[in-house]
Each structure stands twice: as C-alpha cells, then as structure tokens.
Amino acid sequence: MDKNSFLQAGHTPTLIAAFLYFDLAFMVWVVLGPLGVGIARDLGLSHAEKGLMVATPVLAGALLRIVMGILVDRLSPKKAAIIGQIIVIAAMFYAWLAGVHSYAEVLVLGVFLGVAGASFAAALPLASRWYPPQHQGTAMGIAGAGNSGTALAALFAPGLAAAFGWTNVFGIVLIPLLVVLVAFCLMARDAPDAPPPKTLGEYLKVLRDPDAWWFMFFYAVTFGGFVGLASSLVIYFNTQYGLDPKTAGFFTAGCVFAGSLVRPIGGNVADRIGGVKSLTVMYLLAALFLAIVSFGLPEAWMALAMFVCAMLALGMGNGAVFQLVPQRFRREIGVMTGLVGMAGGVGGFYLASSLGYSQQLTGSYQAGFLIFAALAVFALIGLTAVKTRWRTTWGAAHLSSAKI
Numbered sequence: 282m283d284k285n286s287f288l289q290a291g292h293t294p295t296l297i298a299a300f301l302y303f304d305l306a307f308m309v310w311v312v313l314g315p316l317g318v319g320i321a322r323d324l325g326l327s328h329a330e331k332g333l334m335v336a337t338p339v340l341a342g343a344l345l346r347i348v349m350g351i352l353v354d355r356l357s358p359k360k361a362a363i364i365g366q367i368i369v370i371a372a373m374f375y376a377w378l379a380g381v382h383s384y385a386e387v388l389v390l391g392v393f394l395g396v397a398g399a400s401f402a403a404a405l406p407l408a409s410r411w412y413p414p415q416h417q418g419t420a421m422g423i424a425g426a427g428n429s430g431t432a433l434a435a436l437f438a439p440g441l442a443a444a445f446g447w448t449n450v451f452g453i454v455l456i457p458l459l460v461v462l463v464a465f466c467l468m469a470r471d472a473p474d475a476p477p478p479k480t481l482g483e484y485l486k487v488l489r490d491p492d493a494w495w496f497m498f499f500y501a502v503t504f505g506g507f508v509g510l511a512s513s514l515v516i517y518f519n520t521q522y523g524l525d526p527k528t529a530g531f532f533t534a535g536c537v538f539a540g541s542l543v544r545p546i547g548g549n550v551a552d553r554i555g556g557v558k559s560l561t562v563m564y565l566l567a568a569l570f571l572a573i574v575s576f577g578l579p580e581a582w583m584a585l586a587m588f589v590c591a592m593l594a595l596g597m598g599n600g601a602v603f604q605l606v607p608q609r610f611r612r613e614i615g616v617m618t619g620l621v622g623m624a625g626g627v628g629g630f631y632l633a634s635s636l637g638y639s640q641q642l643t644g645s646y647q648a649g650f651l652i653f654a655a656l657a658v659f660a661l662i663g664l665t666a667v668k669t670r671w672r673t674t675w676g677a678a679h680l681s682s683a684k685i
Contacts, residue, residue: 292411296423298468299408302362303427305461306400308434309369309454310338313391314512314633315438315533318519318526319447324384328520332637334384335512336630337391342398343626349402350619357471358407362400366462369397370455377452398508398626401425402619409607409614410472421603422548428599429541431511432534439515439530487613487620492675495667496606496617497624499560502660503598505628506567506653510592511537512633517646522581532585540592540599547600555684556605557668561661563598567591568657575650599625608685609675628656 313320314335321331352361372393381387408424441450487493514536518529551559570591578584602621610617632653639649672685 292470292472294468295411295470295472296408296420298465299404299424300427301461302366302465302469303400303404303424304430304433305458306366306369306397306404307428307430309373309430309458310342310394310397310400311335311431311508311512312434312438312450312454313338313387313394315435315515315526315530316442316447316450317516318439318529319442320381320387321516323447324387326384328641329637330384331516332513332634332640334387334391335516336509336633336637337388338394338398339508339512339626339633340630341392341395342401343395343623343630345395345399346402346619346622346626348619349399350406350616350622353403353406353619354616357475358403358410359465359469359471362403362407362469363462363466365396365400365403366458366465368393370458370462372396373451373455373458377448377455380448399622401622401625405603405618405622406614407469407471409618410475414608414611416552419545419549419552421607422545422600425548425599425603426541426544428507428511428544428596429538431508432537432541435511435515435530435537436534437530439526443527487610487616492609492667492671493617493620495663496602496609496621498663499660500599500602500621501624501628502567502653502657503560503563503595503602504622504625505630505632506571506595506657507537507540507592507599508626508629509632509636509653510588510595511540512629513636514588517636518581518584520640521577521646522584524581532581535585536588536592539589540596543593543596544600547597548604549600550597551601551604552684556601557664557671557685559601559604560598560664563594563601564657564661564664566594567598568654568661570594571650571654571657575647575654577645577647605685609671 317331317335349361349365376390381390404424404427405421408420412420438450441453514533515526515529518524518532519526570587574584574587606617606621607614636646636649639646
C-alpha cells in the first residue's frame, strides 16, 4: 500500500475518531465478561446463567446494529454515534449509582450495554465513506481495530474490581467514555458524498440479495468467534484452570489483543491478495485451533497459545470480510454494516451462551468449541461455492479496482 496515497485519499482525524469511539464502546460492551467471576459469586449464578449473562450484551448489540444502521443512513454516522454513546454513558452511570442486585438486573444492564456493541454500525460507515475502493480494507481495518477495546476490559476490569468492587468499575469507565465522546465530537466529520436516506422497503431489498446472507454468515463466524471468546475467556480460564480473575483477565487480554491488532493487517492483506483468498486460509486455521482447544489441554499456557492462534485467524478474517462488503454494497454500506454486524453479534451470542450450557450439561466446554469449529468449516465451503461467481460479476477486474 502507498502510504501517501492512503493519507491523501481520506480524512485521517475522522478515521482516528472512529477508532477511538469504537475502542471505548467495545470496552464497555464486553465488560460483564471480565467482571463475570465476581458478579457470579455475589449473585450465585450457575454456569448457564454466567454464559447467558456475558452473551446478553452481545445479542442486544447484534439486534441494535440494525437500528444503528438505519440511524446512520437517516441522520449521519456521526450523529448516530453520539446518540449511542450518550445512552451507554447514562446506563453505566445509573448502574454505578444504583447498583446491580439481581440476575434480572444484570441482564437488563446487558441490554443497554448492547447499544455500545451497536457502535460498529456507526464507526465503520463513518470511516468507510471517506475512502475509495482500493483503500477500503485498510481503512475499515484501522477503524475496526477498535475491537481491541475488548482487551482493555479484560486487562483492567478484574484488577479494578478487586481493588474497588465490581460495581464501582461502572463508574470508573465513565471517565474515558466522556473524554472520547468530547474528542469524537471535535474530530469526526461526515463524508460529503454520503448516499441519500433510503426507505424501509429499500432496506429490506438488500435481504433479497443472496450475497447479503453470505456476508452475514461469514462474519457470524469470524467476528462471532472473536467477540464470543472475548466475552467468555475470563470465566473459562477461571473455571477450567482455576486461575484467579486478574490472571484470567491477563490471559484473555493477550488473546483479544492478538485478534484486534491484526484486523488492520487482515484488511491490508485482503487489499493485496483479495478477501476470498485471505478468508479461505483464516477459516481453516480458526477451525483447527478451536478444535484443538476443545479437548481441554492440560496446562493453561497451552490453551492460551491455541486461543491466541485462533484469535489471530478470526481477527484477520474480520478485516477480510470488510474488505469485500464495501465492494459489493458500497451505496448500502450503512444498512449492510448493520446487518453484517448483527450477524457477527448473533454468532458471538451463540458461542458465549453455548459454552456455558455445554459446561453445565456435560461438565466440559468441548461441545461448544467443536460446533463452532464446524461452523468455520461450513463457512469455508460456502466461500468456495460463491467465489467464482463473485470474481466474474461484481468483483470482475473491469468493474472494480480492488482485488476480490
């Protein structure tokens, strides 16, 4: 990639603002996972309830991405992002002030945290609309690297909870949230050539296109695997290997940082060799490492190594999917980001909740991991089935300057 060409093509302050907003929103989105050991202890939760607790924000975020995607097209990415951030800040402030005293209350909080997960549908169009096709993978990868916020939650939340109590963590995170909100308002700008708002019927038209469903499935595996593991690994390392919450948080942060930091690399690699080739390799690797870890490795560091490898594959896969989406649905990028992001969240909800149920019903996490590994294989089969059509229709060399 020509660095100067990339910097001249778009709007760097907006790209940085999108990353920061995405990063802090994702930190809040998964915060119940790193705090899960303490919450479960104080509220007396079962394995299945722990799984559903960390999965609820993921599912809520998935569904709310549709709403956020519509707001992006009807208002603008910047306005939609600010509205979402204010809602999240208000919910965190109330949880800190009033406290969370029951399983039902923590699930309600999880629904509001889902608004932070919906940030995906605002941050990516905000960045994407500034960049031409040949730089989409890199731009979307940089903005999407904000999912590293999930690592910040795993890195700091357990230690802060041990020092101040898990309820007070909700108040502490308000500080960076407010700082980033102010920075976002000052730095972000909506692209001047945004497509006009669409009717609800036009949104539904997108779902009639088979490619929309393929992208949703592909992202359900890559991002679903990423966020499902990010939400669950603190509890997994605590339950499976007896690690204390702080150490389990460090292990989880290592995994999540790996998956987050390679997302821009995944997008850049997809720009160079094509998203299809990149995804093919990533699905193979993700399935392999998830299958290995499912057998319950004897030492925590061995599991850590396998999870890091799986997260590297999933993170690069996330970047590759969003190198392809803007090529196929550039004018519908707002609603498509919402739809594809929703599917990714649904995949994360499935993985996080299935791990809890697997442990409760069988006494092992194996079934949850193996089924998700099988989904990666099915995604690879689907990608193989559509790649020739993509490369000879909308992705043909005479129609697009980007590699497919």
